[in-house]
Each structure stands twice: as structure tokens, then as C-alpha cells.
Amino acid sequence: MFKFASCDGCQLTLLDCEDELLAIAAELDIAHFTEASSDAAPGPYDLALVEGSVSTPEHLDRIRRIRAESRHLVTIGACATAGGIQALRNYADVEEYLATVYAHPEYIATLATSTPISAHVRVDFELRGCPIDRGQLVEVITAFLAGRKPGIPNHSVCFACKRRGTVCVTVAHGTPCLGPVTHAGCGALCPTYGRGCYGCFGPAATTNLPALIPLLHRDGMSSEDTDRFLHTYNVTAFTAVESQEPVATREEGTQ
Structure with a gap:
């Protein structure tokens, strides 16, 4: 170590x-x-x-x-x-x-x-x-x-919330939450206690920040607040994700 x-x-x-x-x-x-x-x-x-x-x-x-x-x-x-x-x-x-x-x-x-x-x-x-x-x-x-590959899941915190039966804090209470874009591993600790995810585990493989940011604004976060929210524990990781081009969705074919 x-x-x-x-x-x-x-x-x-x-x-x-x-x-x-x-x-x-x-x-x-x-x-x-x-x-x-x-x-x-x-x-x-x-x-x-x-x-x-x-x-x-x-x-x-x-x-x-x-x-x-x-x-x-x-x-x-x-x-x-x-x-x-x-x-x-x-x-x-x-x-x-x-x-x-x-x-x-x-x-x-x-x-x-x-x-x-x-x-x-x-x-x-x-x-x-x-x-x-x-x-x-x-x-x-x-x-x-x-001599095998570690079995660490690469899905988002939202999956952990569903498995625990935790009510979505964003849907139910309008609480800003980074769970949809954050790598699972904490057991959805913060949402379980009624707080939004702070992104401690960095971006998940399914990260779609362009879709999440408008929701954060809807829930009362200014652009400055959103920047602070993302730029904490994993500032460089989330910044790298933000710089990526939006991905077209299969269903709508739009960005």
C-alpha cells in the first residue's frame, strides 16, 4: 500500500x-x-x-x-x-x-x-x-x-437505489442528485437518507451529463451551483465527461 x-x-x-x-x-x-x-x-x-x-x-x-x-x-x-x-x-x-x-x-x-x-x-x-x-x-x-478480473459493477447509483427500494429523491422531492451519472459503490448512501448523491465515486459508464444538467437547473440550481456540484471529489473526471460531444439517442436520433 x-x-x-x-x-x-x-x-x-x-x-x-x-x-x-x-x-x-x-x-x-x-x-x-x-x-x-x-x-x-x-x-x-x-x-x-x-x-x-x-x-x-x-x-x-x-x-x-x-x-x-x-x-x-x-x-x-x-x-x-x-x-x-x-x-x-x-x-x-x-x-x-x-x-x-x-x-x-x-x-x-x-x-x-x-x-x-x-x-x-x-x-x-x-x-x-x-x-x-x-x-x-x-x-x-x-x-x-x-487471477481473475474484479467483479466491480460499472452502473450508476440509480441502480443501487432501485435495489434498495429507495424512493428517488429527484422525482419525489425535487432534490438535486448526481446519482444518474455517478459510479455505484457506496450502496446509495446519501439518497437512502434523503440527500442527493454528491458524485463521490466519479462518472459511471452510462454518464449522460447533457441530459442531467437541465434537471439540476429545474430543481433550483444555478449554473454556478451546478459547476460547484460537479467539481468536487472527481473534478477532473466530470470535467472530461462534460467536454465530450453529446450522443445521439437511438429512439429519437437527436442530441
């Missing part, structure tokens, strides 16, 4: 898997996990789990070394898969931020952008979430132990 620019939440998810890890502990050795132990064995590694975004010059060299030492590399969490909340700086003046926040910005070594791991090295699998779901994490580890 390797950490880059992040809050450590996804690493803590692994530590929360106490009961589940007992079942597979005999099949693996944790060689490097400084959140849990100061012991660190050198590579090569069969499976590297990487949390956090690339945000400093040192990160660039380090992630390349980890990739070279790892048979499989899996990124976990919004920071590692999409740059994280810190990627908001990609759309601002980093030098201005440094001068505002730090008394001596000359001591800070940083990149102008915060980027996902996949922007720099080959990644074998991406596990979404802020933080990730522990059940999905155990599934990924088990899949690589068994």
Missing part, C-alpha cells in the same frame, strides 16, 4: 477490513504499508495498491519506481483515479495559492496540477470512491489473488 497526495481515508478502509482480511491473510504478505507498520520490505511486489494523486516532483519519480517494481498496480480512491479534491487547483493559479497560504512558499515543492496515477504510469485497475467501499476493496484483492 503506497500513499501519495491524499487524506489516508482509503488506506484506513483497508484497516477496517479486519474480519474480511482474516479469511485471506494466509494467502498474502503485506510487504509495505506504513499506515499500519513501520516494517517495509523491498520489491518486487505482486500487487501494489496506490492511494493519492501525483502532486509533487518527487511523486513523479516515486510512482515510476513503484510501477517498475509491481506486477499489478491498482489505484484506489478519487485522488488516485481522478486527482481528488486537490485537483481543483488545476483550474486556478497555483503560485497565487502558495503565496496566500504559506509564509515561505519558496520552501514548497509542488506541481501546477494534481493528476491521477494513470496519467503517468500504466494502471491495471481503478477502484473508485471517496473513500472506497471496503467490500469492493476485498473483492479486488481476492480477484488478483485468484
Whole structure:
């Protein structure tokens, strides 16, 4: 387990898997996990789990070394898969931020952008979430132990709401919700408690933002509010989706 620019939440998810890890502990050795132990064995590694975004010059060299030492590399969490909340700086003046926040910005070594791991090295699998779901994490580890593809669904949060029998907060209450365009994995936690989805798990494969944005406006969100709604946990991922051309529908043949 390797950490880059992040809050450590996804690493803590692994530590929360106490009961589940007992079942597979005999099949693996944790060689490097400084959140849990100061012991660190050198590579090569069969499976590297990487949390956090690339945000400093040192990160660039380090992630390349980890990739070279790892048979499989899996990124976990919004920071590692999409740059994280810190990627908001990609759309601002980093030098201005440094001068505002730090008394001596000359001591800070940083990149102008915060980027996902996949922007720099080959990644074998991406596990979404802020933080990730522990059940999905155990599934990924088990899949690589068994030499198979992880069984992580790529549908939207709306599917999870239907499975739980949760009433749609948008249809029933006019609550703005990113569930229709967000990757499932949280168990539809926010809609279950009457709140709209915040997009913690990033865009789903079926993302259709051009269709959702008018609904957000209908439910009282201004254009500025909509931008803030989308540009949080997975700012770069949703921005990439927004930049795509609208897709013609089969039924109507319109955009």
C-alpha cells in the first residue's frame, strides 16, 4: 500500500477490513504499508495498491519506481483515479495559492496540477470512491489473488437505489442528485437518507451529463451551483465527461 497526495481515508478502509482480511491473510504478505507498520520490505511486489494523486516532483519519480517494481498496480480512491479534491487547483493559479497560504512558499515543492496515477504510469485497475467501499476493496484483492478480473459493477447509483427500494429523491422531492451519472459503490448512501448523491465515486459508464444538467437547473440550481456540484471529489473526471460531444439517442436520433 503506497500513499501519495491524499487524506489516508482509503488506506484506513483497508484497516477496517479486519474480519474480511482474516479469511485471506494466509494467502498474502503485506510487504509495505506504513499506515499500519513501520516494517517495509523491498520489491518486487505482486500487487501494489496506490492511494493519492501525483502532486509533487518527487511523486513523479516515486510512482515510476513503484510501477517498475509491481506486477499489478491498482489505484484506489478519487485522488488516485481522478486527482481528488486537490485537483481543483488545476483550474486556478497555483503560485497565487502558495503565496496566500504559506509564509515561505519558496520552501514548497509542488506541481501546477494534481493528476491521477494513470496519467503517468500504466494502471491495471481503478477502484473508485471517496473513500472506497471496503467490500469492493476485498473483492479486488481476492480477484488478483485468484487471477481473475474484479467483479466491480460499472452502473450508476440509480441502480443501487432501485435495489434498495429507495424512493428517488429527484422525482419525489425535487432534490438535486448526481446519482444518474455517478459510479455505484457506496450502496446509495446519501439518497437512502434523503440527500442527493454528491458524485463521490466519479462518472459511471452510462454518464449522460447533457441530459442531467437541465434537471439540476429545474430543481433550483444555478449554473454556478451546478459547476460547484460537479467539481468536487472527481473534478477532473466530470470535467472530461462534460467536454465530450453529446450522443445521439437511438429512439429519437437527436442530441
